[in-house]
Amino acid sequence: MPPVIEVSRDVPEGLDLLAVAVTTEGAEEPRLGEDELPATLLAAQGFTGAADQVALVPGSESGPPRVVVGVGPAAEVDADRLRRAAAQAVRAGRRVGSLGLRLLEVLDADVTAGQRAQAARAVAEGAGLGAYRFVDFRSEPTPEVLERVVVIGKGGAKTAAAVELGARIAEAQCLARDLVNTPGGTLTPAMLAEVAVEIAEREDLKVTVLGPDEIAEAGLGGLLGVNRGSNQEPRFVELAYEPERPRGTLAIVGKGITFDSGGLSIKSGEGMMTMKMDMGGAAAVIGAFSALRAVAPRCRVLGYLPMTDNMTGGDATRPGDVLTIRNGTTVEVLNTDAEGRLILADALCLASESEPDAIVDLATLTGAVEVALGNRIAGVLGNDEVWLDQVEAAAGGAGERIWPLPLPADYRSRLESTVADLRNISTTKDGGTITASLFLAEFVADGIPWAHIDIAGTAWWGDGDDGEWSKGGTGYGVRTLLELARTFTPPRRRRSRG
Structure with missing residues (x-):
């Protein structure tokens, strides 16, 4: 179980460990802060107050x-630095029972109440994520x-309130991490859909789950085409958060490929090792919906999640096959490893039919973005x-x-x-992230x-903590989706960024 995150104005008695933040300017003082940290001992450990340095001081x-x-x-201390x-x-405190975080004291005395609350939320987020x-x-x-x-x-x-919200946001992000980390043989499309239903029931959200028959009736040819090589049934999940008197509608779409072998355009063994993460977009959307009630945005939020794996079964989609997407567009599949855009095409059609004020999708779409x-x-x-x-x-x-x-529009050709x-891959090898996005725009x-947010590089972290x-x-x-919902303003103008 993760630790309970709470808040206190002062340092509670009985803590096993207390964390304090020190700036580079503060590290130059003979006795640091009200704790009177021994500067000589810290200097002996090479501590200068530089970002990311950690040192230990014995108790008294x-x-x-x-x-x-x-x-x-000190001038660079902000919410992001404090989250980290x-x-x-x-x-550093994992092996003790209780830890106090006295980090907010390094904020400038002139920060606004809003900035202080944002920093407190970030500290709670960092605690949960760490x-x-x-x-x-x-x-x-x-x-x-x-x-x-204890955030002090x-x-x-x-x-x-900020600490409580930060803890909920961290919990939501950790849910997404759990989903991404679960092996594809365990987290099937059906199981991923069940998680979405459980979250919807817990958070009092509307949820609809389409199985194979309903997906076929809906004309989701991209999703069905990718699923042809799999023994696992596909799912399509729709979620809805609806406040009273909503101020606009935001639609969010997440790619849900629970494992990507590449299909008949099969990946290398090394290229497949982390492909349980190819549903990172759907995981982020489910995680965001799990905390929407806590964030309480004033807009209506709709979620669209196509779910399947991409396998090499006997009737897998072949290079050269043609699929028909929900809006009637036909797509020649020339690389079955460019499958995410096929299932997102169906989802974007459905999202568009709800006539939202704006759409954002998240997908582990291209290696080119990394x-x-x-x-x-x-x-x-x-x-x-x-x-944008x-x-x-x-x-x-x-x-x-x-x-x-x-x-750029001229890449569309x-x-x-x-x-x-359309074809599902570009005629050239360059600009892969751009041409994949142009495909989605159709x-x-x-x-x-x-x-469109391409998270192919950021959904998985291969290095150490x-x-x-x-x-x-x-x-x-x-976190981005939750902040986007919280601050959402329906766009009124169309100015293309090309």
Whole structure:
């Protein structure tokens, strides 16, 4: 069980460990802060207050041992830096029963109440994310020791509410991590749909699940085509959060390929090793819906989740086959490993039919985005400048890095087929993220602002634990979606970013 995250104005008695933040300027003082941390001892450990440094100080009669976390120059301390520091402190304190996080004191005295609340929320998020472990498949998992984390800071009810919300957001992101980390042979499309139903029932959301017959009736030819090589039945899940007197409608779409072998265009053995993560978009959407009630956005939020695996069974879709998407568009499949865009095409058609004010989709879509941006920054593309600005602002407010890529109309010719309306891969090898996004754009109804977030690089973290990042599934996108819903303003203009 993850630790309980609570809040206190002052340092509670009986803590096993206390974490404090120190800036680079603070590390130069002879006795650091009200704790009077021994500067000589810290200096002997090479501690300078630089960001990401962690040091330990023994306890005394007046207080518990302390873990000291460097946060860099005081002018650079913000919610993102404190989220990271909280995660580092929690990892350092995993072997104690209770940990206090006195990190908010390094904030500038002039910060607004809103900024202080945002920082408190980030500390709680970092604590929950830093405590994350995935042990479901270990025969003898190491028992959890840390049971209680106390965020210490002034601000009264606002700080308490922010910490509570931060804990819920972290829980939502950890749910997405669990889903991504679960093997594809266990997390089948049917099981993923069951998780979505459980969340909907818990959160009092509307949910609809389509099985194979209903998917066929709905004309979801992309989803059926990808599913042809599988022994597992596909699912299509629709979720809805509907507040009273909603201020606009936001539709979110998530790619749900529970395992991707590449189909007949089969991946290499190494390329398949992490392909249980190919449903990271759907996981992020389910995670976000699990915390929507806590965030309480004023807009209506609709979710569209196509779910299948991509396998090599006897009747798998062959290169050269033609599929018909829900809107009647025919697609020549020339690479069965470009399957995510096929199931998203159906989902974007359905999302468009609900006539939302805007659409955003998340998908582990292209390896090209990781080549361009690495594994910590997602790419975003779309058809509306105003909406893209809003998505980027939400990602920035949530502390998830994102970068815009162009969507030039003249690249569209690379998707022209000689036998169908479209081909599912470009005629060239360059610009893969762009051409995949142009393919998706074909299935967004005219006039609807749309953004596509390619999380192929950010949904999986292959290196060791680093700040709030844990090895394996990251749950990237949950915080962005929640912030986007919280701050949603229906776009009024269409200005293409090309």
